[in-house]
Amino acid sequence: MNTDLAVSTPVPALIGLWEDALQLDAQAGQLSETSAAIYRRGMNRFYTWLFTQNVDVVSPTVIKQWMAAEKDLHKPSSVNTWYAGVKRFFTWAVGEGLLLNNPTEGVKNVKRRGTNKRHLRDALTDREVLRILAAPDRSTDAGKRDYAILCLMAFCALRQIEVQRLDVDDLSTVDGLPVLRITGKGAEDDDEIAVIAHPRAQDAIYEWLAVHPTDAGAMFVALGNRSRNVRLSLRSIRGLVKGYYKSAGVKNGKKTTHSLRHSAITKVAKKDIMKAQQVARHVNINTTMIYVHEADRLDDPGEAFIDYVNGNGGE
Numbered sequence: 339m340n341t342d343l344a345v346s347t348p349v350p351a352l353i354g355l356w357e358d359a360l361q362l363d364a365q366a367g368q369l370s371e372t373s374a375a376i377y378r379r380g381m382n383r384f385y386t387w388l389f390t391q392n393v394d395v396v397s398p399t400v401i402k403q404w405m406a407a408e409k410d411l412h413k414p415s416s417v418n419t420w421y422a423g424v425k426r427f428f429t430w431a432v433g434e435g436l437l438l439n440n441p442t443e444g445v446k447n448v449k450r451r452g453t454n455k456r457h458l459r460d461a462l463t464d465r466e467v468l469r470i471l472a473a474p475d476r477s478t479d480a481g482k483r484d485y486a487i488l489c490l491m492a493f494c495a496l497r498q499i500e501v502q503r504l505d506v507d508d509l510s511t512v513d514g515l516p517v518l519r520i521t522g523k524g525a526e527d528d529d530e531i532a533v534i535a536h537p538r539a540q541d542a543i544y545e546w547l548a549v550h551p552t553d554a555g556a557m558f559v560a561l562g563n564r565s566r567n568v569r570l571s572l573r574s575i576r577g578l579v580k581g582y583y584k585s586a587g588v589k590n591g592k593k594t595t596h597s598l599r600h601s602a603i604t605k606v607a608k609k610d611i612m613k614a615q616q617v618a619r620h621v622n623i624n625t626t627m628i629y630v631h632e633a634d635r636l637d638d639p640g641e642a643f644i645d646y647v648n649g650n651g652g653e
Contacts (some may be wrong), residue, residue, distance in 0.1 A: 348369035352383060352436060356427050380423025383408070389538055396441045405448055412449040421447060460592040467571075469586035470482055470598070471538075479549045480561050484544035484578050487558060489597035491579070493539035494518070494532040495617050497515040498579075504571050506550065509543065516540055520619065532620050604629045 352647035355624040357378055376489070387404050387422040388396070408417045424442060462470070471488055472535040473483035489494045500520050508519040512531075534540050551559065556569035599618075607614035607629035615626040 349385070352431060353427070355434075355436075356381070356430050360426075369422060375417060378422035378450040381427045382423075383420050384424045393609065394576065398441050398443070398445050401441050401445045406447075409448055415470060453621065460590065460597060461595055461604050462597045463614065464543065466586065466588050466593070467598070467601055470582050470588065471583040474584040476545070482546045482549055483543075483558060483561070484582065486542040487575065488530075488540040489536075489542040490518075490534075491595075493536040495599045495619075496520070496532060497599060497600035498572055498575050500532075502556065502570060502575055506547070506552070506554050506557050508557065509547075516543065531648030532617075532619075534558055566623045600629075 360369065360374040360377060364374045364388055384404055387393075388400075393400055405417055405421060408420065420441075426439065426444050428440045432440045458604050471485070474485040474488065476485050487501055490501055491498075496518075503521045504518065510517055510519070512533075516534040518532045518534065534543060541602060550557075551561070551567055554568070556560065558570045558575070560566060560568045560570055560574070573606050576595050579598070583589070583593070583595075603618045603626070606617050607626065611626060614629060618626055619630075620626045
């Protein structure tokens with residue numbers, strides 16, 4: 339595997355150095371153990387394919403050939419997950435001065451079929467959102483925590499992974515408004531922000547912080563005796579959100595934990611597509627356009643003009 343080596347290091351040794359760097363990042367809290375394992379798996383799949391294909395020089399074309407081969411056998415989401423490891427390796431190697439070129443630059447993820455047409459999950463109605471927000475018992479610490487989570491999803495369009503990754507120190511104030519530094523989907527650095535503009539969301543986060551059991555660390559933690567102060571897992575967050583859906587009577591299978599974020603983005607998309615892209619933190623405007631098409635279809639549906647009356651004008 340040659341992309342113009344800056345130093346004469348055998349490829350297996352180069353990958354070994356990278357895996358050591360991943361492990362160090364995980365130990366230093368810069369990367370989760372799960373992410374490190376996923377990155378290693380992706381790069382190992384790529385290197386195994388290179389070996390079986392007798393490829394010596396890696397170029398963007400070779401990267402695409404590998405992705406095409408994987409896509410023939412696996413789901414696009416799996417291929418993109420493995421590709422994240424490949425990108426991580428080459429970015430690291432170039433940054434360390436071990437390689438001169440990064441062949442992943444300009445190579446996009448595998449496109450998932452149908453993503454530009456519609457969502458597989460439904461948005462919530464206004465009444466459903468309000469019922470869900472009313473479900474937590476805010477007289478308890480757990481209720482305050484859960485209400486804050488729901489508000490960040492409903493008013494700031496946070497993804498579950500973004501909620502889970504939040505730290506107390508991610509909350510700051512800019513121009514008089516509370517903002518959160520966000521580590522988004524597939525991101526390593528907290529280079530995006532979510533503005534907590536709605537008063538309900540502002541009150542929710544500060545009510546929770548007033549009873550938060552620590553002054554730093556994870557924003558949302560477990561409160562039980564056995565795992566107190568431990569960062570809530572994605573599974574726990576998904577479970578508590580689903581529990582409040584059930585309490586609110588929302589049982590449609592297509593209305594998932596993602597639907598709170600979906601509803602928030604749709605609200606903004608009805609008024610301003612560029613602001614919707616900001617709120618959603620979408621890199622590609624086409625992703626945000628899905629929400630616009632759905633909103634346009636429902637705002638003034640042709641079906642509303644259908645009526646049936648008898649010859650005397652009565653129903």
